[in-house]
Amino acid sequence: MSDHRNGLAGSSINLSVAIVPGLCGGCGARHIGLCDALADEDLQFLASVAKSTTVPKGRIFVAEGDEARHFFNINRGTAKLYKDLPDGRRQITGFVGAGDFVGLAAADHYAFTAEAIDEVRLCRFDRVELRSVFTTFPALERRLLDVASHELIIAQGQMLLLGRKSAIERIASFLLDWRSSAETCPNDVNALVLPMTRADLGDFLGLTIETVSRALSALKQRNIIAVGKDHGIRILDRGRLAKFATDGS
Amino acid sequence: MSDHRNGLAGSSINLSVAIVPGLCGGCGARHIGLCDALADEDLQFLASVAKSTTVPKGRIFVAEGDEARHFFNINRGTAKLYKDLPDGRRQITGFVGAGDFVGLAAADHYAFTAEAIDEVRLCRFDRVELRSVFTTFPALERRLLDVASHELIIAQGQMLLLGRKSAIERIASFLLDWRSSAETCPNDVNALVLPMTRADLGDFLGLTIETVSRALSALKQRNIIAVGKDHGIRILDRGRLAKFATDGS
DNA sequence: CGCATACTTGAGCGAAATCAAGGCCTGTGG
DNA sequence: CCACAGGCCTTGATTTCGCTCAAGTATGCG
Numbered sequence: 001m002s003d004h005r006n007g008l009a010g011s012s013i014n015l016s017v018a019i020v021p022g023l024c025g026g027c028g029a030r031h032i033g034l035c036d037a038l039a040d041e042d043l044q045f046l047a048s049v050a051k052s053t054t055v056p057k058g059r060i061f062v063a064e065g066d067e068a069r070h071f072f073n074i075n076r077g078t079a080k081l082y083k084d085l086p087d088g089r090r091q092i093t094g095f096v097g098a099g100d101f102v103g104l105a106a107a108d109h110y111a112f113t114a115e116a117i118d119e120v121r122l123c124r125f126d127r128v129e130l131r132s133v134f135t136t137f138p139a140l141e142r143r144l145l146d147v148a149s150h151e152l153i154i155a156q157g158q159m160l161l162l163g164r165k166s167a168i169e170r171i172a173s174f175l176l177d178w179r180s181s182a183e184t185c186p187n188d189v190n191a192l193v194l195p196m197t198r199a200d201l202g203d204f205l206g207l208t209i210e211t212v213s214r215a216l217s218a219l220k221q222r223n224i225i226a227v228g229k230d231h232g233i234r235i236l237d238r239g240r241l242a243k244f245a246t247d248g249s
Numbered sequence: 250m251s252d253h254r255n256g257l258a259g260s261s262i263n264l265s266v267a268i269v270p271g272l273c274g275g276c277g278a279r280h281i282g283l284c285d286a287l288a289d290e291d292l293q294f295l296a297s298v299a300k301s302t303t304v305p306k307g308r309i310f311v312a313e314g315d316e317a318r319h320f321f322n323i324n325r326g327t328a329k330l331y332k333d334l335p336d337g338r339r340q341i342t343g344f345v346g347a348g349d350f351v352g353l354a355a356a357d358h359y360a361f362t363a364e365a366i367d368e369v370r371l372c373r374f375d376r377v378e379l380r381s382v383f384t385t386f387p388a389l390e391r392r393l394l395d396v397a398s399h400e401l402i403i404a405q406g407q408m409l410l411l412g413r414k415s416a417i418e419r420i421a422s423f424l425l426d427w428r429s430s431a432e433t434c435p436n437d438v439n440a441l442v443l444p445m446t447r448a449d450l451g452d453f454l455g456l457t458i459e460t461v462s463r464a465l466s467a468l469k470q471r472n473i474i475a476v477g478k479d480h481g482i483r484i485l486d487r488g489r490l491a492k493f494a495t496d497g498s
Numbered sequence: 499c500g501c502a503t504a505c506t507t508g509a510g511c512g513a514a515a516t517c518a519a520g521g522c523c524t525g526t527g528g
Numbered sequence: 529c530c531a532c533a534g535g536c537c538t539t540g541a542t543t544t545c546g547c548t549c550a551a552g553t554a555t556g557c558g
Contacts, residue, residue, distance in 0.1 A: 091405075091413045093404075093405040104397075105401035106398065134387075145393055145394045148397035148398060152354035152400055152401060157332070159340050167546065198506095213507080415514090446535095457514075459515075
């Protein structure tokens with residue numbers, strides 16, 4: 001794993017930009033890159049078919065309904081994936097960060113929209129080209145199947161949250177699931193950076209911004225979390241937070 | 250494994266039972282079997298590593314948290330997949346029928362429980378064995394990745410439903426999504442057979458049984474659907490039902 | 499400084515949950 | 529045969545959690 005990463009030192013600049021290993025090798029399931037599955041030579045080849053891009057904050061880089069030509073691997077920053085109803089209601093189906101893939105949940109056309117929450121650096125693959133790469137590097141396909149399986153597990157957990165949990169349970173569950181921001185403080189699992197707005201949080205958890213705000217305030221008042229002004233949240237009592245995530249108290 | 254019991258002659262018989270092609274080749278995305286991806290010889294080999302079983306109504310054949318040793322392909326009947334909270338609340342993440350797979354959303358341990366709604370005939374694979382089969386038949390892995398992608402799309406749609414739709418919108422959406430029962434009347438897309446109870450429906454749609462019942466009654470009263478006593482429902486006005494699925498009226 | 503955006507907090511309302519009662523089957527046993 | 533029990537479902541009455549509407553605060557930016 002780390003061998004692969006070290007091996008990148010000698011290869012092209014494009015590679016290190018294009019194919020991000022999980023920033024925290026052992027820290028969380030969401031930090032899944034392509035590196036783990038491939039040897040150095042394979043990575044170099046893969047990098048040659050990828051195109052690295054920067055997406056500014058707020059920019060939509062995948063639109064629901066568009067022909068699904070590309071497949072992405074996030075390098076830096078955070079994006080939100082969502083589906084909209086005609087009247088404006090929105091459901092964010094997930095947030096993706098460094099190492100995550102965008103485009104697995106697509107048939108001929110994208111079934112979701114992807115929008116950058118902050119500046120996003122990503123790597124773009126041609127889906128058809130990627131398919132042909134599979135035959136050369138079966139390990140890559142294996143990897144993607146594993147990633148897809150993992151995303152299905154996450155999705156099922158989110159269904160449980162959306163279908164059956166109360167507002168405070170949803171907030172608590174989210175805070176527990178949200179990876180500690182690798183960029184700022186990888187070692188302190190209790191320091192969270194939430195790059196998204198309250199509106200995004202509500203659209204992800206099936207709540208309104210007011211309810212999100214109230215639930216956070218409730219947890220703050222009980223000294224379970226501390227809320228900073230800079231999108232930062234600190235978990236003060238993980239045990240009680242975990243209790244809120246399922247019991248609701 | 251089943252090699253000894255079935256032998257060569259049996260394998261072709263076993264095949265038709267074990268590996269179900271989509272019952273309606275062109276009719277719906279949920280009728281995805283393994284056949285489409287493989288040639289006859291490959292299927293015969295695959296059948297030799299599979300074990301066909303009958304699961305009685307109400308029997309749990311996958312338990313959340315158990316070590317994920319097997320992978321299933323449903324042959325006949327319907328099963329529900331769900332997650333529970335400690336206090337008894339339940340979220341059904343999906344119903345699976347003929348041609349569907351069970352076990353994609355699993356890491357080392359199953360992340361869900363699977364229970365037969367009626368008598369289920371299924372085909373069981375050893376996950377480790379299946380992995381080794383991938384190297385021999387890459388098309389199979391390709392197939393599973395496609396299936397997983399498709400399930401992710403479905404899952405995201407369900408998140409939108411659970412997070413943002415009203416009760417009547419959920420019911421209407423469900424009725425439109427529910428495949429026409431292939432076993433009874435493959436040609437009449439408006440005749441639905443719902444093998445599950447109202448409680449299951451509620452657990453799938455994030456509602457109580459009372460709300461499910463009321464929503465169905467509301468649609469019945471407007472002559473949009475007809476509700477039979479034998480788990481049968483007929484869609485009378487698909488256009489208005491579709492309007493209810495998004496607009497709520 | 500004014501204005502915009504993001505967030506918080508309060509008051510009242512409403513959709514769905516909860517509580518409660520009754521109807522309709524099917525199976526079982528007298 | 530009827531009587532009765534237990535699912536399963538429907539319908540009504542009441543409650544509640546989260547939504548809507550509204551006001552106010554904080555922050556940032558031209």
